[in-house]
Amino acid sequence: MLSFESLVKRLWPSAAYSVPFLGLDFSGKTSLLYYIKFEADVITPIPSIGMNVESLPLRFAKGDISLTGYDISAGCGGPRFARQMARFYLPASAAVIWVVDSSDRKRLEESVEDFEYIMHFLQEFHLTQIPVILLAHKSDLPNTIPVDELRRMFWPHCKNHPFAIFPTTCRRPYKDSGVPVVLAWLYSQIQASELLGKHSEGQSSTKSEEQEVKEMTTYSGSTNKLARRLEDFLTRAESDSTPETFLQQFRELNLPAWDHYTHIRLAYVILTTYGRQKGKNMIFDGLQHYIANSKQATGRAFHFTMTYFWIQIVHFGIRSSVVTSSEAPSPHNDSSTTLTSVSDASTLVDTPGVVTASTPSTDDFFRFLLINPYVVDGNLWTDYYSKDVMMSPKAKEEMVLPDKKPLPSLLVRDTIRR
Numbered sequence: 263m264l265s266f267e268s269l270v271k272r273l274w275p276s277a278a279y280s281v282p283f284l285g286l287d288f289s290g291k292t293s294l295l296y297y298i299k300f301e302a303d304v305i306t307p308i309p310s311i312g313m314n315v316e317s318l319p320l321r322f323a324k325g326d327i328s329l330t331g332y333d334i335s336a337g338c339g340g341p342r343f344a345r346q347m348a349r350f351y352l353p354a355s356a357a358v359i360w361v362v363d364s365s366d367r368k369r370l371e372e373s374v375e376d377f378e379y380i381m382h383f384l385q386e387f388h389l390t391q392i393p394v395i396l397l398a399h400k401s402d403l404p405n406t407i408p409v410d411e412l413r414r415m416f417w418p419h420c421k422n423h424p425f426a427i428f429p430t431t432c433r434r435p436y437k438d439s440g441v442p443v444v445l446a447w448l449y450s451q452i453q454a455s456e457l458l459g460k461h462s463e464g465q466s467s468t469k470s471e472e473q474e475v476k477e478m479t480t481y482s483g484s485t486n487k488l489a490r491r492l493e494d495f496l497t498r499a500e501s502d503s504t505p506e507t508f509l510q511q512f513r514e515l516n517l518p519a520w521d522h523y524t525h526i527r528l529a530y531v532i533l534t535t536y537g538r539q540k541g542k543n544m545i546f547d548g549l550q551h552y553i554a555n556s557k558q559a560t561g562r563a564f565h566f567t568m569t570y571f572w573i574q575i576v577h578f579g580i581r582s583s584v585v586t587s588s589e590a591p592s593p594h595n596d597s598s599t600t601l602t603s604v605s606d607a608s609t610l611v612d613t614p615g616v617v618t619a620s621t622p623s624t625d626d627f628f629r630f631l632l633i634n635p636y637v638v639d640g641n642l643w644t645d646y647y648s649k650d651v652m653m654s655p656k657a658k659e660e661m662v663l664p665d666k667k668p669l670p671s672l673l674v675r676d677t678i679r680r
């Protein structure tokens with residue numbers, strides 16, 4: 263069984279303080295994350311799936327601090343997906359940032375309800391020292407909900423957490439956006455908890471591993487199907503063979519299993535090792551060969567659109583897993599680019615003739631799963647395709663576009679990166 267500490271160490275390998283941006287969909291989490299990173303409103307976000315993870319090196323008069331900011335979106339797994347995933351991510355947080363779209367009164371109750379769930383979770387896990395920051399976001403818009411009203415609604419759920427509420431916006435110059443005040447408060451809280459020895463390391467290590475495991479498995483709110491599947495995937499990833507052995511097994515028609523986990527790992531290992539252009543063809547050809555020649559896949563037929571769909575989803579997830587410390591010019595940090603990720607993004611560029619292969623480690627796949635938990639959902643395609651379209655003879659033979667919504671766009675992801 264996996265402990266929180268091991269999960270988090272693999273997810274955020276550096277020593278940075280991890281800070282999740284949580285809140286309802288459309289509240290502005292992704293916008294804020296990149297606004298902080300670039301000190302400017304430079305991205306056009308699309309509804310996120312999975313997570314966006316960014317290094318945020320911050321500079322203050324009293325010293326520097328490195329945060330790993332990430333937003334967990336509701337994503338493809340349904341509106342409750344993010345909160346069901348909380349148990350995997352929150353225990354090592356240095357703070358929790360809850361984003362409210364203060365211009366949206368209609369969804370206020372829903373936001374309070376989800377916030378209450380997260381607070382309840384923190385209580386249950388005795389994570390009561392974690393500072394909680396509520397952002398009354400989109401403060402540039404007219405008729406926003408007054409900060410005092412938000413305080414009255416949210417604060418009672420905060421119990422003993424250090425709590426603060428700030429209006430913020432990404433639509434004003436950085437210095438007038440409210441964000442610098444938020445970060446200064448966060449910095450002071452982290453400093454204070456360092457002095458008192460209460461940083462996450464101390465918080466989670468005060469419990470025995472046995473106690474953690476028991477709580478993980480018995481917590482009433484966290485028993486949804488996808489969370490259990492993620493746990494199952496992570497457990498399998500713990501004891502996987504090396505990527506080289508795995509590829510060898512694929513070539514020799516001798517994979518350990520023929521199931522969703524194996525297919526996702528296959529796409530991941532091939533795309534990260536060979537890049538998208540070459541990898542995509544290897545997956546198409548390799549799967550057709552496997553299905554035609556292996557008893558393991560007896561009765562299965564190659565499905566072109568389904569295969570393409572998963573290549574796209576896994577490729578998108580690989581892009582999301584790249585954490586950089588300063589890959590774009592940031593006023594926080596002007597040192598040269600350093601990639602600290604599972605795989606250098608350049609391995610994935612479709613540039614003919616250029617193959618900058620790098621075989622991922624087993625840990626990399628583990629981390630990929632944590633950042634992109636939605637890939638565990640074998641029915642994810644139903645978010646994009648109707649059954650009639652996906653199961654049509656045409657879709658089995660050739661690539662058919664989704665009829666419900668467009669596939670996640672790699673171009674948008676790349677725009678964010680620049």
Ligand SMILES: Nc1nc2c(ncn2[C@@H]2O[C@H](COP(=O)(O)OP(=O)(O)OP(=O)(O)O)[C@@H](O)[C@H]2O)c(=O)[nH]1
Binds near residue numbers: 287294399403431432
């Ligand atoms: N007026 C205004 N709009 C904002 C602000 N911040 C974000 N938005 C817009 O709000 C919308 C939602 O922003 P996102 O950053 O995608 O929200 P999110 O919480 O990440 O949404 P999901 O990924 O779906 O969970 C986008 O249209 C943004 O441009 C802001 O400060 N002011």
Ligand SMILES: [Mg+2]
Binds near residue numbers: 293335
């Ligand atoms: Mg988002």
